[in-house]
Amino acid sequence: MRKCDTTSNIGNAVLYECICCVSSIYPTPKLLEAAADAISKFLKSDSHNLKYMGIDALGRLIKISPEIAEQHQLAVIDCLEDPDDTLKRKTFELLYKMTKSSNVEVIVDRMIDYMISINDNHYKTEIASRCVELAEQYAPSNHWFIQTMNKVFEHAGDLVNIKVVHNLMRLIAEGFGEDDDTADSQLRSSAVESYLRIIGEPKLPFAFLQVICWVLGEYGTSDGKYSASSITGKLCDVAEAHSSDDTVKVYAVTALMKIYAFEIAMGRKVDMLPECQSLIEELSASHSTDLQQRAYELQAVIGLESHAVESIMPSDASCEDIEIDKSLSFLNNYVQQSLERGAQPYIPENERSGMLNISNFRNQDQLETSTHVLKFEAYDLPKPSLPSRFTPSTLASSTELVPVPEPSYPREIHQAVSVSSVSSTVPSELQLRLDGVQRKWGRPTYSSPAQPMMNSNSQRPVNEVTQPDGVSSINSKARDVSYDSRRLRVEISPEKQKLAASLFGGTSKSERRPSSHKVSKTSSHAMDKYHVTKGVALTSETAAEKTTPLQPPPDLLDLGEPTVASSTPSVDPFKQLEGLLDPSQDSSVLNYGTVGAAKTPDILSLYSDMPASGQSNDVANPHSNNRDEVNLLSGTSNTTNRTALGVNTAIHSTQLNNKGLNPKDSLDKDALVRQMGVTPSTQNPNLFRDLLG
Amino acid sequence: MIRAVMVMNTLGKPRLTKFYDFQHVEQQQELIRRVYAVLCSRPENVSNFVEAESIFGPDTRLVYKHYATLYFVFVFDSSENELAMLDLIQVFVETLDKCFKNICELDIVFNYSKLHTILDEIIFGGQVLETSSTEVVKAVEEISKLESAANAIIPKSVSGWLSRST
Numbered sequence: 001m002r003k004c005d006t007t008s009n010i011g012n013a014v015l016y017e018c019i020c021c022v023s024s025i026y027p028t029p030k031l032l033e034a035a036a037d038a039i040s041k042f043l044k045s046d047s048h049n050l051k052y053m054g055i056d057a058l059g060r061l062i063k064i065s066p067e068i069a070e071q072h073q074l075a076v077i078d079c080l081e082d083p084d085d086t087l088k089r090k091t092f093e094l095l096y097k098m099t100k101s102s103n104v105e106v107i108v109d110r111m112i113d114y115m116i117s118i119n120d121n122h123y124k125t126e127i128a129s130r131c132v133e134l135a136e137q138y139a140p141s142n143h144w145f146i147q148t149m150n151k152v153f154e155h156a157g158d159l160v161n162i163k164v165v166h167n168l169m170r171l172i173a174e175g176f177g178e179d180d181d182t183a184d185s186q187l188r189s190s191a192v193e194s195y196l197r198i199i200g201e202p203k204l205p206f207a208f209l210q211v212i213c214w215v216l217g218e219y220g221t222s223d224g225k226y227s228a229s230s231i232t233g234k235l236c237d238v239a240e241a242h243s244s245d246d247t248v249k250v251y252a253v254t255a256l257m258k259i260y261a262f263e264i265a266m267g268r269k270v271d272m273l274p275e276c277q278s279l280i281e282e283l284s285a286s287h288s289t290d291l292q293q294r295a296y297e298l299q300a301v302i303g304l305e306s307h308a309v310e311s312i313m314p315s316d317a318s319c320e321d322i323e324i325d326k327s328l329s330f331l332n333n334y335v336q337q338s339l340e341r342g343a344q345p346y347i348p349e350n351e352r353s354g355m356l357n358i359s360n361f362r363n364q365d366q367l368e369t370s371t372h373v374l375k376f377e378a379y380d381l382p383k384p385s386l387p388s389r390f391t392p393s394t395l396a397s398s399t400e401l402v403p404v405p406e407p408s409y410p411r412e413i414h415q416a417v418s419v420s421s422v423s424s425t426v427p428s429e430l431q432l433r434l435d436g437v438q439r440k441w442g443r444p445t446y447s448s449p450a451q452p453m454m455n456s457n458s459q460r461p462v463n464e465v466t467q468p469d470g471v472s473s474i475n476s477k478a479r480d481v482s483y484d485s486r487r488l489r490v491e492i493s494p495e496k497q498k499l500a501a502s503l504f505g506g507t508s509k510s511e512r513r514p515s516s517h518k519v520s521k522t523s524s525h526a527m528d529k530y531h532v533t534k535g536v537a538l539t540s541e542t543a544a545e546k547t548t549p550l551q552p553p554p555d556l557l558d559l560g561e562p563t564v565a566s567s568t569p570s571v572d573p574f575k576q577l578e579g580l581l582d583p584s585q586d587s588s589v590l591n592y593g594t595v596g597a598a599k600t601p602d603i604l605s606l607y608s609d610m611p612a613s614g615q616s617n618d619v620a621n622p623h624s625n626n627r628d629e630v631n632l633l634s635g636t637s638n639t640t641n642r643t644a645l646g647v648n649t650a651i652h653s654t655q656l657n658n659k660g661l662n663p664k665d666s667l668d669k670d671a672l673v674r675q676m677g678v679t680p681s682t683q684n685p686n687l688f689r690d691l692l693g
Numbered sequence: 694m695i696r697a698v699m700v701m702n703t704l705g706k707p708r709l710t711k712f713y714d715f716q717h718v719e720q721q722q723e724l725i726r727r728v729y730a731v732l733c734s735r736p737e738n739v740s741n742f743v744e745a746e747s748i749f750g751p752d753t754r755l756v757y758k759h760y761a762t763l764y765f766v767f768v769f770d771s772s773e774n775e776l777a778m779l780d781l782i783q784v785f786v787e788t789l790d791k792c793f794k795n796i797c798e799l800d801i802v803f804n805y806s807k808l809h810t811i812l813d814e815i816i817f818g819g820q821v822l823e824t825s826s827t828e829v830v831k832a833v834e835e836i837s838k839l840e841s842a843a844n845a846i847i848p849k850s851v852s853g854w855l856s857r858s859t
Contacts, residue, residue: 013776048740053776084739122747 012042012050019057035061036068043075048084055079055087059094069098080110088114089123096130104138108148116155128156132164142187150194153208162207169214191215199234209238210251217255229273232256236275246288253283253291257298264304694819695778696753696768697724698812700801703762705729708801709808713819724748732757732764742775758782762798781824785815788826792833810836 019035039061042054055076061068069076079091092114095107108131115127131152139145149168195212216231239252256276283295335346700709707725716724727748735743735757745755745768755768756778765782788811789796793804801808814829815822823829 013774013780016776017774048738049742049776049779052740052742083736086740086742086744089744120747 012053016042016053016057020060032061032065032068036071039068040072040075043072043079048082048087051075051079051082052087052090055090055094059090059097062094062098066098069094092127092130096134099134099138101138101140104134105140105144108134112148112151112155115152124156128152129161129164136167143190146187146191147194150198150208153205153211154198156205169211188215196231196234199238206248209248213238213248213251213255217251217258232259232273232276235259236273236279239279240275246291249283250288250290250294253280253294253298256280257294257301260298261301264302694770694772695816695821696749696770696819697766698816699725699728699764699766699768701725701729701764701766702798703733703764705733708763708798709805709812711809711812713816728755728766728768729764732759732766741779756782758786760786763801781815781821784824784826784829785812788815788829788833791826791830807833807837 015038019038035057039054039057042050042057045051045054058069058072058076076091076094079087080095082088082091092111095110099107111127111131111134115124115131118124118127132149135145135148135152139148146168192215195215198208199212199216213235216235235252235256239249280295280298283291284299286292286295695713697713698709698711699707701707705726710721710725712721728745731743731745731748741756741758743755743757745753749755749768752770753768754770754775755766756775757764757766758779765786767778767782769778786796789800789808792807792811793800811829811833814832815824823832
């Protein structure tokens with residue numbers, strides 16, 4: 001170091017490097033002294049470059065021995081005043097490093113002034129965050145801290161990290177850790193005052209506005225100095241002035257709500273200012289759902305009485321945690337009363353047999369299948385049990401034929417369960433009741449070997465909801481007859497299976513009908529048209545059931561297809577049908593068709609063309625049957641499949657039938673056509689093109 | 694390491710630019726423009742160091758020196774000493790002076806290949822190779838001797854091809 005030629009640049013450079021080195025290694029006093037000397041030489045020089053280096057080196061030495069700085073205070077201050085921007089920045093860095101609680105105020109003030117003068121955003125952010133850091137670390141008094149933060153936000157609010165904003169809010173809320181309430185309230189009132197002053201200024205950064213709104217909301221009226229109306233007036237102004245930023249409006253609305261809540265809680269009557277009212281009304285229709293929600297909440301809160309308000313919005317409770325009672329024990333009373341009135345107890349999802357949660361849309365479809373997981377092994381044949389389950393459900397359901405959608409969900413499920421069990425019990429014997437089956441249902445090849453298969457197939461449509469690949473997640477305990485015969489089929493080809501199941505499911509419609517009748521009686525809940533259409537479709541298209549249950553879920557969704565059995569929403573038609581029901585299935589088939597068709601108008605508005613199509617069913621029937629046979633023949637190679645050709649009364653059912661063969665799009669087209677109000681009196685021409693290739 | 698070397702005139706036109714980390718041509722132009730914007734607003738008596746973070750990215754500084762109508766700018770990161778860089782600019786200019794006899798801007802415009810040679814002797818790949826201007830001058834003279842020798846024996850086109858290959 002002694003050898004350095006300080007007249008030349010490079011010599012100084014070497015000197016500087018030495019100093020850096022000294023500062024990094026283990027300090028020895030002698031070296032430090034030498035370094036300090038060199039630094040002072042630097043700082044005293046006229047060259048800005050050397051001053052710059054000096055300050056830099058000083059910054060490094062400060063960490064080791066802070067007292068060095070004091071000797072050079074004057075020099076440092078000079079640097080601060082210097083018009084040279086680089087030097088100033090360097091000096092601020094130095095100051096940042098040597099900040100202590102004694103000099104923090106001055107330093108931070110200077111920094112803020114500098115920050116205001118900077119135009120470069122990048123650097124502004126840096127300085128702003130430095131100011132904030134220093135203020136947080138060394139704040140001498142809370143009051144000063146808030147003032148400083150206010151200033152920083154005012155000028156660089158949007159550049160500051162959003163976390164800082166929240167920190168500030170939390171700080172005000174929690175106080176400073178001391179249990180001194182008076183100090184806290186003083187702080188808050190000072191904050192409120194200052195914010196009320198500032199809030200009128202235009203062009204405040206959004207982060208700042210958020211803080212202001214929040215503070216005013218929480219503590220604006222706590223000390224009673226300012227009337228609620230004045231504060232609310234100002235908040236409304238803020239909200240209207242900043243219609244571009246949703247966050248600010250959100251904060252403003254919440255603050256309004258708090259103020260009103262506190263007023264109500266304290267027993268004072270609240271008159272909403274006209275501008276507040278218009279604001280709230282405007283927000284109730286806003287695009288942002290958040291705003292809408294808050295607007296409605298505000299309106300609701302205003303309507304409540306003081307005790308309620310106090311419990312939902314206790315004052316000064318922003319730091320308290322919200323306790324959540326997971327078991328919702330406070331609703332126990334309500335549950336008890338409902339149970340006494342005959343509601344079904346809630347069965348948790350695991351235990352609900354016949355539940356299938358393919359999708360949440362189809363509550364009613366969830367009936368049949370037992371577990372809520374996909375079953376990948378072959379399912380068992382159904383057990384002939386569970387008549388007991390049926391009766392209580394029918395009883396219960398008979399009381400609730402009037403659909404009550406909401407509280408009925410668990411009940412519905414339960415009924416679905418029972419329904420499924422019903423449907424499963426009915427064909428529990430391994431024989432189909434085919435005595436009354438008309439020829440019109442298809443080829444006279446309902447041979448017995450086919451029967452167990454058909455039976456199982458019928459099981460599937462009855463009980464499944466919609467496992468497309470034919471491996472349904474049917475798992476009800478009712479069913480444990482092994483579908484061994486089917487197992488082979490299951491593994492053969494999913495598509496064929498699907499087709500088979502759908503076809504066979506239609507044939508067993510006959511015995512399903514009684515069950516479905518009862519089912520329809522029991523499950524009367526789903527009110528939405530979706531289910532209604534399903535039900536009606538079910539009734540009108542008997543054969544549709546064949547196809548539908550095994551269709552992939554999207555297909556079912558297309559036309560609101562009937563998922564087999566159970567939940568048919570329409571009550572009345574089935575009641576009527578019940579009287580008509582008799583073992584002669586064909587009559588009931590016809591009844592189905594006609595009744596279903598007749599009933600459609602008052603149930604369905606969606607499928608308004610259905611009755612038309614329903615009535616043309618009979619006419620089209622032989623026609624369609626032929627077509628179906630042709631189609632099915634072309635589509636299937638399996639003889640057993642052909643047996644299922646019996647099909648249906650409805651045109652759409654035939655079309656639906658063909659679903660097993662056709663790609664979904666033919667159905668889509670059909671649905672589209674029908675929705676457009678065109679009743680396809682003939683088969684969908686495209687359908688056949690698709691079918692026949 | 695040194696990031697870039699730029700020589701531009703007081704009107705902002707770049708006379709020599711060399712970037713030691715890869716930049717696209719458009720980016721290069723953009724950087725040059727920004728540097729010029731900073732430099733032309735610097736008053737006379739301020740320090741020669743500038744924080745270049747907003748231009749070049751984090752941890753970069755630049756040192757500039759103003760000679761008559763030219764700005765010599767070196768951009769570097771924190772591994773280099775600013776004063777040392779300043780000194781290096783000095784070395785560079787001195788060498789140019791020795792090679793060209795009172796160098797002026799026109800010399801730089803018309804002899805850019807020689808300029809590049811000289812610069813490559815001093816800084817290569819972002820690292821400083823030689824800081825003694827006499828050494829650099831010696832090396833440059835040798836190179837020029839070789840080039841002229843090649844030109845004498847072989848016709849121009851071939852010599853050009855040869856000198857390229859060496």
